[in-house]
Amino acid sequence: MKTQGQFQSSVDHRKDRARLLISCPDRPGIVAAISSFLSENQANIVQSDQYTMDPDGGMFFIRIEFDLPDLEQKLPDLEQRFQSIAAQFQMKYRFSVAAKKKKLAIFVSKEDHCLLELLWQWQAGDLYADIELVVSNHTIMKELVESFGIPFYHVPVTPETKREAEEKQLELVQGKVDTIILARYMQIISPQFLQHYPNRIINIHHSFLPAFVGGKPYAQAYERGVKLIGATAHYVTEELDGGPIIEQDVQRVSHRDDVNSLKRIGRHIERIVLARAVQWHCEDRILVHQNKTVVFV
Amino acid sequence: MKTQGQFQSSVDHRKDRARLLISCPDRPGIVAAISSFLSENQANIVQSDQYTMDPDGGMFFIRIEFDLPDLEQKLPDLEQRFQSIAAQFQMKYRFSVAAKKKKLAIFVSKEDHCLLELLWQWQAGDLYADIELVVSNHTIMKELVESFGIPFYHVPVTPETKREAEEKQLELVQGKVDTIILARYMQIISPQFLQHYPNRIINIHHSFLPAFVGGKPYAQAYERGVKLIGATAHYVTEELDGGPIIEQDVQRVSHRDDVNSLKRIGRHIERIVLARAVQWHCEDRILVHQNKTVVFV
Amino acid sequence: MKTQGQFQSSVDHRKDRARLLISCPDRPGIVAAISSFLSENQANIVQSDQYTMDPDGGMFFIRIEFDLPDLEQKLPDLEQRFQSIAAQFQMKYRFSVAAKKKKLAIFVSKEDHCLLELLWQWQAGDLYADIELVVSNHTIMKELVESFGIPFYHVPVTPETKREAEEKQLELVQGKVDTIILARYMQIISPQFLQHYPNRIINIHHSFLPAFVGGKPYAQAYERGVKLIGATAHYVTEELDGGPIIEQDVQRVSHRDDVNSLKRIGRHIERIVLARAVQWHCEDRILVHQNKTVVFV
Amino acid sequence: MKTQGQFQSSVDHRKDRARLLISCPDRPGIVAAISSFLSENQANIVQSDQYTMDPDGGMFFIRIEFDLPDLEQKLPDLEQRFQSIAAQFQMKYRFSVAAKKKKLAIFVSKEDHCLLELLWQWQAGDLYADIELVVSNHTIMKELVESFGIPFYHVPVTPETKREAEEKQLELVQGKVDTIILARYMQIISPQFLQHYPNRIINIHHSFLPAFVGGKPYAQAYERGVKLIGATAHYVTEELDGGPIIEQDVQRVSHRDDVNSLKRIGRHIERIVLARAVQWHCEDRILVHQNKTVVFV
Known part of the structure; x- marks a missing residue:
C-alpha cells in the first residue's frame, strides 16, 4: 500500500x-x-x-x-x-x-462507509491529518482498520458499562488526539465526555437537520415522502443532534426509492458531507459562535 | 403584450x-x-x-x-x-x-414572486393552463394581475369574517376552476373549503419540510444555522404543512446570509418549486396515495 | 405597479x-x-x-x-x-x-426571458441598479419595456447598416450608461464598439462554455446527447464566446428532452445565470485579470 | 474483510x-x-x-x-x-x-480513485457484479487489487508493443468478461479491440464533454477559467472521447482552485459518475441508439 x-x-x-x-x-x-x-x-x-x-x-x-x-x-x-x-x-x-497535522480518532460502530471515505482520503493525501486510532463498540472493522496500519481498539458499550467505556475511550484519546470523528458511531456521548472535547467532536447525522432528528431518519423520510434526502455534519453538544452545523448536502430521490434505497443513496451523501467537514476542521476553517458556525472556504 | x-x-x-x-x-x-x-x-x-x-x-x-x-x-x-x-x-x-387546459385560480397575499413566475410562464407558453382568476386578501396585486388580462378579486379575510370570506371564494371558483394554487397565500384553508378541492389545492411552503413547519421558517433557519435552505410544494390537507409533498428543492447558503438574504434566496427557490409542481399537476403527472405522491416526470 | x-x-x-x-x-x-x-x-x-x-x-x-x-x-x-x-x-x-447605483442598458433581440428576469428583479428591489434604457433590433419588446417605465429604443441592424446601428447605439449609451447587458441580443458586437466598454459588456451564452461555442447550442447539445445543459455569463471580448467567464450553471436533462425541451429548460438557467452575473457586477464583486475573473461572493 | x-x-x-x-x-x-x-x-x-x-x-x-x-x-x-x-x-x-451478475474487467493505469470506488461499492454490496480481474499497464495497483481477492494482471504497453499487449488483454477477458471498465486507463483502445466489445467498454473522461476533449482537461479548464468542472462516462467508440454519453455531473469551483485543486475535486466527480454509469450498465438500464443513450433510471 x-x-x-x-x-x-x-x-x-x-x-x-x-x-x-x-x-x-x-x-x-x-x-x-x-x-x-x-x-x-x-x-x-x-x-x-x-x-x-x-x-x-x-x-x-x-x-x-x-x-x-x-x-x-x-x-x-x-x-x-x-x-x-x-x-x-x-x-x-x-x-x-499549517504543516502540523491534526491528530484524529475515529469512532465507528457497524457501518463502514464514512470510516472508509476518511481512510481513503487520508491515504490518497487529500486529508491532511494523522489518524491516530479507531475506536469501535464492535469488532468487525478491526481487520480493515489494521490493514491501513492504524491501531484499532474495541471498547464494548452497554447501558451498564457506558461510564467505564467512556473512561476507557478517554484514556485512549486524551493527550494523543485533538479531534474525534463520529463516523456513524451509534452511541450517545455523555456530557462528561463532551467537556473534554468542546467543539472538537464531529458527528455525521443521516438527515437534513433539523428534519428527522433522532433515530431511523431514512424511515422517517420515506414515511413523509420527501423528494430530497440529506446529511448533516455538526459539532456534538449536549443537545442530541442540536450542535452547530458545519455542512449539509442533499440528493434527489423519488417515489421509487424505498427505505433501503434511501439508505444506499444516503450513505453516499453522508460520507461526502462528513469528509468535507473533517477537511475544513483540519484546515482551521471553522469558527464556532454560540450554536452556529462561520466556515471560511 | x-x-x-x-x-x-x-x-x-x-x-x-x-x-x-x-x-x-x-x-x-x-x-x-x-x-x-x-x-x-x-x-x-x-x-x-x-x-x-x-x-x-x-x-x-x-x-x-x-x-x-x-x-x-x-x-x-x-x-x-x-x-x-x-x-x-x-x-x-x-x-x-392533453389539449384541454386545466383551469386555475391563484390565491395570493402580499408577496408577488410566486404569482409572477406563474403569470410569466403562462404568458411565455411554458405553463399550459388557463388562469381564470386571482384572489387576494389584499389589493396590491390588482393592477399587476389585470395587466395580464386576468380578473382579480379582493376578498378580505379577518378572524371574524373567515367563514364568509371562504364562502365568497368558493362562489368565485366552484364550477369554474379545477385547481387552486396558493402562491404565498398566508391564510389557513378550512377543512370545509378543502373538501371541495381534495388534492387539488397546491401550496408552496417556504422551507424544506418537515424542517421548519409553521411560521417564519427563514428566521428559524437562520437561528439553526443551516447550510441549505429550501422550499416545498405540497397538496393542502387538514394537517398544517403536512400534506403530500410534490416537489422540493434547496439552495446553498452560508453564515454570511442574514434573514433578509435567506428570504431573497428563498424567493427564487419558492417560485421554481411551485412552478414545477403546478406544471406537473397540469400535465397529470401526479398520483396521490395516502399521504405521498407518485410523480411521473 | x-x-x-x-x-x-x-x-x-x-x-x-x-x-x-x-x-x-x-x-x-x-x-x-x-x-x-x-x-x-x-x-x-x-x-x-x-x-x-x-x-x-x-x-x-x-x-x-x-x-x-x-x-x-x-x-x-x-x-x-x-x-x-x-x-x-x-x-x-x-x-x-455602494449607494450609487450602476447605470445599465439592456440589449435584447426576440427572446424576452432574460430581459424579464432583470426587469423583475429590478422591480422587486433585488437588483440594485438603474436600468436606463433597453435597445433592441426588433420592436416586439417595446410595450413590455415601457410598461416598466423604461425607455425603449428600436435600432434595426442589417449587415449593411451594422456600422451606423452601432453608432446610434453608442450615442444612446455613452455618458449615460456604465454597463451593457446582452440579454439574448443576437448580434455580434464589433471591436470598435467593445473598446468603449471594456469588461463592461455582459453576455449570456446559452451553453456551458467552452462546449457548444457559436450558433444553435441546444441543437448541438441534443445531437451530442449530453446529460446536463448549461449557460454561461461572460464579459464580451473580441473572441466570440471567448471572454472572461463570470458565472455558469447547469441543469440535468435526459433522453426524453428534445431540442424544444432543452431550450425551455435552458431559458430557466440562462435567466438565473445572467441575473447572478449582473448582480455581482453591480456590487463590484468581479475583478478581471487577463482572460479570467476573480469573483468575491 | x-x-x-x-x-x-x-x-x-x-x-x-x-x-x-x-x-x-x-x-x-x-x-x-x-x-x-x-x-x-x-x-x-x-x-x-x-x-x-x-x-x-x-x-x-x-x-x-x-x-x-x-x-x-x-x-x-x-x-x-x-x-x-x-x-x-x-x-x-x-x-x-436480474440475479445473474455481469462479469467485469477493470483497466487502470496509475490513478486509483475510480478503481477504488468500484471495488468499494462492490464490497459494500452496492455494485451487483463480479469483478473478474483488473488489468493495468503498471504494477502499482497489484497489492491493492489482490487484497480484495481479485486477480491482477500487469500488461505493459509501449507504442511498439501495443498490438501484442491488446492481444494479451483480449486473451484475459474474452469468454470471461461481459464489460470492460476503463477506470482512468490512459491508453487509447484500438478499433480492432473495440469490435469485440461494442457498447460494452465504459470510459470515464475527466471533463464535462464535449468541453475539453483530449489530454489535460483540468489544465484546459483552469486556463479557460470555468466555474464548474465535470466528468463524463461514455461508451468507447473509435472517435476519441466521442462515444455515447451515459452520465455526466459537475461541481462548482472558483478562482481559488488551481490545477491541483481542480484535479482533487475532479477525482470525486469522476468516481461518482463512473460508478453510476457502471451500475446502470449492470442493471441493464442503458439502450444505445446511434451515438446516444437512452437511460431508464
Missing part, C-alpha cells in the same frame, strides 16, 4: 505557513491592528477571510493565513507579542501551524 | 392525445389488460410510466399517454368500455385530454 | 459604505498598508476578501467594503491620499460608492 | 426476475403485443419504462422488468416464443436475468 511519503510535495507549500483565527466584538481598526502587527513582524498575509455579523456592534470573525520565514522558531515569540492586541480588542484567538 | 396565440404550435402535438392515470392493487396482467384494451380500440401508447410499491401485494400506479384519432368524439365511448377492466382490477382511474 | 420607493430601506445599510477593489503584484505588507491607511482615515472595514494567485510572485486581488462617516464629502480626499500607496505597490484600483 | 455472503438478501428480490430491453421502429400495438405475450406466459411486469423518440415514425425503446416463476427453467422457452413478435416489429432485443 501507499505510504505517507507522497505527502512530501504538499507539505512544501505549507512550510512556514501559519493560520490565525480570531473572534471578537466588532469595532473600527481591528484589521489594521492585525495586519500592521503581522507586517511589522515580517509575516506576509497570503489569504484572509472575514465576516462581521452586524456592522453596528456585532461580532467580528477573521481567518488569516500568513507566511513567516523560520516559522517554527519564531512563532512562540509572535504569539506572545500578539497578546496585547488580543487584550485590547477582547479577542478569542488561536494560532496554528 | 403577447397573446395566447403563440400556444398554437404546442397545441398541435397535443391534438388527439389523452392521458390515463390508474391506481390499483398490484396483480399479474394489469399492463397486458390495459395495453390490449387500448390497442384494440385503435389507441397508440406514446408514453407509459409505472411503479409498483411492492411486487408482493402492494399498490400499482400507471400513467399512460396515448394517441387516438378523433379523440374528442371517441373518448366518451372508450371511457365507458374501460369500466369493466377498471372493475375487474379495482382501479381508481381518470382519463384526461 | 410598484415604485422604486421600496428601495429606501435597503439604501440605508449602504449609506456611507464604499468599496475598494485592487489588483497588484503580490508582495509583503499590502494588506497592512491598505488597512492602516483606512484605519488612519476613520474608515472601518466591514468586509474584506482577498486572493493571491501564487504566493511566490503572483498577482494579489482584494475587495474591501468599508464604512466612512460622511462618505460623500470625504471620499474624493481619501482617493487622493490613496494615490501614494497605489503607486508604491503598482496597484490597479477603483473606489466605488 | 467482508465476504460476498452479504449479497444474499439482495439476491432474493432478484429471484425469478428478468429484464427485457427492446428498440424498434415505433408503430401502434407494440406495448399491447409485448404485455399480452408476457401475461399469457405467466410473467408479471413489475416495472416498465418506455420512450418514443418521435410519435410519428421515430424509434421506440422499452425496458421491462418482470417476474416469472421458475425463471431459470422457463426463460429459454420464453425467449424462443418471443421471436415471432420480435420479427413482426423488427425489434432489436435482449432478455437478461
